[in-house]
Amino acid sequence: MSSEKVIDNIDRGAARKAKANLEDIAREAGVSKMTVSRVLRGSTGFSDQTRARVVAAAARLDYVPNRLAAAFGADHASTLVGMCVPRLTSGLFGHVLDGVDRALSRLGYQLMIGSNNHSAEDEEAWLRQIVSWRPAGVILSGRSHSAGTVDLLRQVAMPVVEIWDLTTSPIDLAVGFSHHDCGVEMGQFLIRRGRRKIGFVGALSRSDVMGQARLEGFQEALARAGHPIAATEVLQDSPGFYPGYYGLEMLLARCPDLDCVYFHNDEMAIGGLTYCQSRGIRVPEDLGIAGWGGMEAASVLPKRLTTTIVPTTAIGKAAAEALVARLKGEDVQDVTVTPTRLVTGETV
Amino acid sequence: MSSEKVIDNIDRGAARKAKANLEDIAREAGVSKMTVSRVLRGSTGFSDQTRARVVAAAARLDYVPNRLAAAFGADHASTLVGMCVPRLTSGLFGHVLDGVDRALSRLGYQLMIGSNNHSAEDEEAWLRQIVSWRPAGVILSGRSHSAGTVDLLRQVAMPVVEIWDLTTSPIDLAVGFSHHDCGVEMGQFLIRRGRRKIGFVGALSRSDVMGQARLEGFQEALARAGHPIAATEVLQDSPGFYPGYYGLEMLLARCPDLDCVYFHNDEMAIGGLTYCQSRGIRVPEDLGIAGWGGMEAASVLPKRLTTTIVPTTAIGKAAAEALVARLKGEDVQDVTVTPTRLVTGETV
DNA sequence: CTGAAAGCGCTAACAC
DNA sequence: GTGTTAGCGCTTTCAG
Numbered sequence: 257m258s259s260e261k262v263i264d265n266i267d268r269g270a271a272r273k274a275k276a277n278l279e280d281i282a283r284e285a286g287v288s289k290m291t292v293s294r295v296l297r298g299s300t301g302f303s304d305q306t307r308a309r310v311v312a313a314a315a316r317l318d319y320v321p322n323r324l325a326a327a328f329g330a331d332h333a334s335t336l337v338g339m340c341v342p343r344l345t346s347g348l349f350g351h352v353l354d355g356v357d358r359a360l361s362r363l364g365y366q367l368m369i370g371s372n373n374h375s376a377e378d379e380e381a382w383l384r385q386i387v388s389w390r391p392a393g394v395i396l397s398g399r400s401h402s403a404g405t406v407d408l409l410r411q412v413a414m415p416v417v418e419i420w421d422l423t424t425s426p427i428d429l430a431v432g433f434s435h436h437d438c439g440v441e442m443g444q445f446l447i448r449r450g451r452r453k454i455g456f457v458g459a460l461s462r463s464d465v466m467g468q469a470r471l472e473g474f475q476e477a478l479a480r481a482g483h484p485i486a487a488t489e490v491l492q493d494s495p496g497f498y499p500g501y502y503g504l505e506m507l508l509a510r511c512p513d514l515d516c517v518y519f520h521n522d523e524m525a526i527g528g529l530t531y532c533q534s535r536g537i538r539v540p541e542d543l544g545i546a547g548w549g550g551m552e553a554a555s556v557l558p559k560r561l562t563t564t565i566v567p568t569t570a571i572g573k574a575a576a577e578a579l580v581a582r583l584k585g586e587d588v589q590d591v592t593v594t595p596t597r598l599v600t601g602e603t604v
Numbered sequence: 605m606s607s608e609k610v611i612d613n614i615d616r617g618a619a620r621k622a623k624a625n626l627e628d629i630a631r632e633a634g635v636s637k638m639t640v641s642r643v644l645r646g647s648t649g650f651s652d653q654t655r656a657r658v659v660a661a662a663a664r665l666d667y668v669p670n671r672l673a674a675a676f677g678a679d680h681a682s683t684l685v686g687m688c689v690p691r692l693t694s695g696l697f698g699h700v701l702d703g704v705d706r707a708l709s710r711l712g713y714q715l716m717i718g719s720n721n722h723s724a725e726d727e728e729a730w731l732r733q734i735v736s737w738r739p740a741g742v743i744l745s746g747r748s749h750s751a752g753t754v755d756l757l758r759q760v761a762m763p764v765v766e767i768w769d770l771t772t773s774p775i776d777l778a779v780g781f782s783h784h785d786c787g788v789e790m791g792q793f794l795i796r797r798g799r800r801k802i803g804f805v806g807a808l809s810r811s812d813v814m815g816q817a818r819l820e821g822f823q824e825a826l827a828r829a830g831h832p833i834a835a836t837e838v839l840q841d842s843p844g845f846y847p848g849y850y851g852l853e854m855l856l857a858r859c860p861d862l863d864c865v866y867f868h869n870d871e872m873a874i875g876g877l878t879y880c881q882s883r884g885i886r887v888p889e890d891l892g893i894a895g896w897g898g899m900e901a902a903s904v905l906p907k908r909l910t911t912t913i914v915p916t917t918a919i920g921k922a923a924a925e926a927l928v929a930r931l932k933g934e935d936v937q938d939v940t941v942t943p944t945r946l947v948t949g950e951t952v
Numbered sequence: 953c954t955g956a957a958a959g960c961g962c963t964a965a966c967a968c
Numbered sequence: 969g970t971g972t973t974a975g976c977g978c979t980t981t982c983a984g
Contacts, residue, residue: 289979324682324977327978350694669962
């Protein structure tokens with residue numbers, strides 16, 4: 257009876273919480289702890305009466321299961337999944353998170369998040385905290401990790417999904433695409449469109465190797481076409497609208513005769529577009545503008561932005577599903593490629 | 605010795621994980637489990653030698669603490685904090701999350717997130733999952749919760765911070781501002797600017813009572829000024845750029861003589877601005893445009909958007925800090941008001 | 953189909 | 969300053 261429990265609590269100085277546990281339910285329903293455990297977890301093979309009695313008793317006692325105890329007692333019972341993203345304020349990663357969150361909650365898992373601002377050290381620090389909660393698996397963003405991170409992941413031997421950039425040899429599972437190829441594709445496209453004096457504006461906060469990979473692919477494509485990149489402006493800032501605006505201003509001050517600029521992402525490209533508008537630079541006639549990422553705003557601009565659309569939500573969903581499939585021992589392919597799509601807007 | 609452990613594992617069929625625990629470290633360092641526990645948690649009062657031996661042993665065995673066990677054994681030891689937001693894809697909430705994440709990780713807590721798309725039922729479902737992990741506290745968005753949510757929160761008796769909208773009587777702690785007042789303030793402002801035929805375009809996905817509160821405050825202010833709202837267009841959609849574009853198109857089709865439109869948020873307002881540009885409607889001469897939220901893009905537009913800036917990151921930080929302060933038994937004020945700021949741009 | 957016993961790794965409380 | 973004991977709530981294993 258719950259009244260016993262209350263008295264018990266008072267006797268113990270009211271220090272213990274009055275929460276019902278499996279044993280309380282067992283007593284209330286006149287069965288054993290184990291029967292309650294099995295019924296509540298949805299096993300089969302009970303008389304309907306037993307099941308009903310247990311369920312009723314649990315409801316009566318306002319039972320709140322204790323997953324801490326469950327996961328502790330049987331370590332494969334954890335339904336915690338950790339995920340680390342570069343920046344929580346990035347619109348793109350918001351969509352990735354959303355994809356992960358929906359898939360995981362549908363599958364009965366809980367999401368723990370952290371951000372590392374593209375720092376491998378911060379990622380490791382986050383991982384050490386998360387691992388101490390014995391999660392079922394983790395999702396990391398990017399392919400560059402510290403040695404400590406890799407060691408720790410091997411040691412704890414849980415499923416790991418690396419998303420966003422495809423690596424030659426994933427630690428375990430990977431979902432994403434090649435940033436390098438995004439850069440190559442855009443470089444080739446701009447050349448095909450007749451652009452010849454092409455610049456780049458970026459904001460490679462910390463060690464954003466993925467943004468770096470796009471730039472490198474871009475440069476390679478331009479060089480191969482015989483029109484190597486004319487100028488780059490890489491700010492030490494976060495890749496937002498303002499930096500795009502000022503970055504373009506600075507780049508054009510140095511190199512006024514550019515005919516096209518590729519930006520680190522759509523936010524920056526939109527900032528650049530705004531700069532052009534404020535200075536009377538005609539786009540695409542005087543200057544072509546290209547972005548990357550495919551944020552929603554890019555397609556409602558007066559001139560639709562030429563950019564690369566990244567399947568953000570799909571990546572999140574695929575990552576979560578791959579992780580869970582692996583947990584369930586199902587066959588999973590190591591690498592899932594989620595293709596990006598270069599969309600021709602009106603700005604190049 | 606770790607070799608014993610390995611043999612032990614092999615004997616047991618290699619089913620058990622080879623992870624070191626406090627007892628292994630104790631054996632390795634020649635002290636007791638408790639000493640190890642105390643040293644590792646940073647208590648004071650040990651010979652430097654003991655401390656050094658323990659730390660060395662832990663490092664040698666690649667010890668990974670088990671917080672599951674710690675939180676399970678001593679329920680106040682949980683450093684898990686749950687947070688539920690309406691939408692993970694909202695730019696504003698990305699910044700709130702960032703504020704929470706930074707503050708919590710600095711303070712040694714881990715963040716579990718979920719989203720509810722403004723549905724109180726989804727929030728309750730999420731909370732039931734989270735509560736089973738015995739978190740130290742939770743952060744909820746908004747002031748409208750299901751009865752089940754409120755019951756559960758009372759039952760588990762942990763700190764709760766409601767953010768974003770201020771409620772008359774918070775469940776526990778609250779950090780935010782009044783959405784109603786945001787609407788009133790903008791209404792009064794537009795009247796002062798001489799606008800008289802004012803409309804509204806929104807996208808009240810599900811039961812977004814906070815967006816609704818802004819609209820109500822707005823309508824009240826206009827009515828009090830003798831110029832009640834002329835028309836509203838409320839889409840059943842998520843409040844993004846496209847809906848802003850089409851929402852304005854639909855509104856103007858019905859009411860071509862409006863002189864100003866207030867939007868549900870900045871995304872929608874920017875969509876509306878794009879519509880104006882595409883149709884040759886001059887802003888602010890022919891039509892005034894006002895938004896809400898203060899997204900970064902709003903201030904790099906060719907014409908800076910008139911909007912209400914919400915201190916997103918500050919709200920997240922304050923929420924996390926209030927929660928932790930309460931956990932530590934410090935004095936915390938129940939309600940923290942984080943003022944918004946109406947910024948006059950060039951669109952009204 | 954159901955129950956009893958053991959143990960997961962840690963910490964609180966108390967003993968020395 | 970350091971060790972001993974008990975127990976958190978659940979699941980696994982094995983017995984019936």
